Amino acid sequence: MASTATPMMKQYLSIKDQHPDALLFFRLGDFYELFFEDAVTASKTLEITLTSRDKKKDPIPMCGVPYHSAKGYIEKLINEGFKVAICEQMENPREVKGMVKREVVRIITPGTLIDDFGMDDGQSNYLLSLVKxxxxxTVSYSDISTGDIFAFSTENMTDLTSEVSRIKPSEMVVDEASESVIKEMYQDPPLYTIYEKKEHYDLEREDDVTEASAIDLLMNYIYSHNMKDLSHFRIVKKHKLNESMQLNYAALSxxxxxxxxxxxxEKGSLFWYLNKTxxxxxxxxxxxWIERPLMRVTDIKMRHSVVNILLDHFIEREDLKSLLNQVYDIERLVGxxxxxxxxxxxxxxxxxxxxNLPAVDRLLTELQLNEVPLFTGFDTLADIHRLLDDSLLDPPPKHIREGxxxxxxxxxxxxxxxxxxxxxxxxxNDYIEGERxxxxxxxxxIGFNKVFGYYIEISKVNAMNFDTETHQYERKQTLTNAERFITPELKEMETKILSAEDESIILEYRLFNELKAKMTQHIDRLQKTAEQISTLDCLISFAAVANEYHLTEPVFNQEMLNITDGRHPVVEKVIGENTYVPNDLQMDDENFIYLITGPNMSGKSTYMRQVAIISIMAQIxxxxxxxxxxxxxxxxxFTRIGASDDLSSGKSTFMIEMMEANDALKRATKDSLLIFDEIGRGTSTYDGMALAEAMLEYIHNHIGAKTLFxxxxHEITKLDSVLSGLSNYHVKATEYDGRLVFLHKVKPGAVEKSYGIHVARLAELPEEVTKRAENILAELEAGSYTQDHSREREAAQLEFPLPDTEGKRDDVSEALRQMDLNQMTPMDAMIKLNELKSLIKDD
Structure with a gap:
């Protein structure tokens, strides 16, 4: 192909050979063109027309997009996981004879985005490198758009998998020797690239950062794709696994x-509840902060102290909030x-x-927050603001080459x-008056045309006796009724007028590049102030939420876990403060396992989750x-809460349950919190019961972690007699007028019965089914149950009548039937019940 290709296609093929794994956007005039397989792939993904080049000889698949609107097309390709190589014309085609020089100026991938291709401004976008x-x-990861960069090491594959799942990189890079690690971590790996490091980068690092191989691999990959001498990378921070609360992917989810x-x-999450940034x-x-709660009490208390000050100063807090509302994304602007x-x-x-930063500084000083280490040395960047304010016009042009x-x-x-x-x-006007x-x-x-520019027009009558030499008039055009002339002064004026706009645009472009160069000298200062602003923003949000929902400052005591009238913050927000039933919890080193029984939908899961969430909130x-x-x-x-089948990886609910339980039992310490909900439900009754009892014994005898189980x-509630650290608790429910009423109150002791059939009635199962179930249950409990196939045939012939409902109530009945209670979280159930209640409130 190359031997018969045109010079332009030879140039294309040569560049494409250097970037075989990327879709090559090849600049031709006002379009980016794609050829061969790239064109076929892009046309399908972007839903644009696929055409061909050299149709008569050897047709080449081809498609293209206008360069001025290419951003949206590139963004779509990146979101689909493709890499895009941008090949630009490096010379002005009007000034070059023959082939225009072209080069790839940037390779865009999901992990190397700045913020110009549809990034979520509220989420970090990490590229992660991994070397074994x-x-x-050894691992290093960075959000290139902000310059944040971290590194950590571990010998433990479980810890590695947990951390990478928490980081959630949009792209990974490994050297060839480490590719096997990716395949060990994932059955279906996310986007990753095999790349070999070529250079060593002396980035500024914290003293204990030793992950040079991973950092060099990461930086080599970044620079090879962005092809810029990026100066905004911050000090490489050591990500210490043991300095923040460990929350694996299961716990986060x-x-x-x-x-x-x-x-x-986001709605219905802790982030949604806390986010007033x-x-x-x-x-x-x-x-x-939510992903990595603190473990150092002094750091936690420092944040609490700021929240306390902001709570006590409502007006100043609102003023700060208003000022921060005027602040754009400084971190990504710096990127x-x-x-x-x-x-x-x-x-x-x-x-x-x-x-507004000077006003922020004044308020920090007034509240004495400038004495808190989080905000000491707050830089208002007044000189940088003055430089920008003295120079820039508002509103700005769309493009910097417009002037x-x-x-x-x-x-x-x-x-x-x-x-x-x-x-x-x-x-x-002044000139023509002078000439008159x-x-x-x-x-x-005076007039103007595109042929010879500005001219002076004199009528035929006046031109007949006009002395052109004396006045230095040069005839340029003769018309029927007039003569047109130019003068040296007019040509000079024309040159100034016509070139002034072009000259000013060229000058402003140069001045803009000079201003950018000045601004890059202040990147470190801008980043430090942005860091303090983001911290202040979070703590103002904390104070606003604490004030709105009447929250309490926790205290820390490593010997006990005591909560009085604890609430699940998100559930309470959804159903209302006056509706939510609070609960207590008391644990210490001698009494550290709660074995909780009670019917479905009674509030067991909500109660256990709220203990975990309260602990997380305290530590952030x-x-x-x-x-x-x-x-x-x-x-x-660690959590083990209901899961769904993961059929794509061949894992059932029960397998996921056992894997999460295994992770908890192997990694938990005495200082961990375990939340185990309905262990063993995915297998036979006796298998499940045996596993649940064995896990409780193991936690009690070998781990000592505070546990809600x-x-x-009901058979395993007897364990309180043999495991001294275990206590039975139940979620209270009662029967009223033949119906089950949930009290949502956690009380000492085991539950009297499961109320499973009552819950079935709440879901409006046919009455024949629930009555028959009661009979079977009575026989089972009496030990007299035997299967009678004739009875089964008789039951099969029964006609179960449809509920005698209509209108809105019929809709509610149908919705209740379709609800899968085992797969619903308490949050989902509360939301759904509110929706159903709204359907019938006017009945």
């Missing part, structure tokens, strides 16, 4: 910390500055973000050119939903 050497897994378990949306930076930081793709609009946003970026008085030459542009008509005086021809006028520096709370600092929280196996 000498039995150690089951406790609905970042997203709702069913909808996968004003800036994208604060929103991202809040996510990180764009470093990358070189910042435009005038971005600098205007940066200028406006800095405007009108700078104020006229920013540069003397620009001021002169602007004066010419703005006063061109007056120049011409000199020539005595009052009808003399938040107040908690309780009348009082004395808590230990937990090193980890719910079960329907």
């Amino acid at each position: 050497e000498n039995g150690m897994y 089951n406790l609905e910390l970042l997203t709702n378990l069913q909808t996968k949306k 004003e800036t994208p930076m604060g929103k991202r930081k809040l996510r990180r 764009r500055l470093s990358f070189g793709n910042i435009d005038a609009k971005d600098l205007i946003q940066l200028r406006d973000s800095l405007y 009108n970026i700078f104020k006229s008085d920013y540069d003397e030459k620009l001021q002169e050119l602007r004066y010419i542009q703005e006063n061109a008509r007056q120049f011409l 005086e000199k020539t005595g021809i009052k009808s003399l006028k 520096g938040m107040y908690v939903p309780a009348q009082s709370a004395s808590l230990p600092v937990f090193d980890a929280i 719910s079960t329907h196996y």
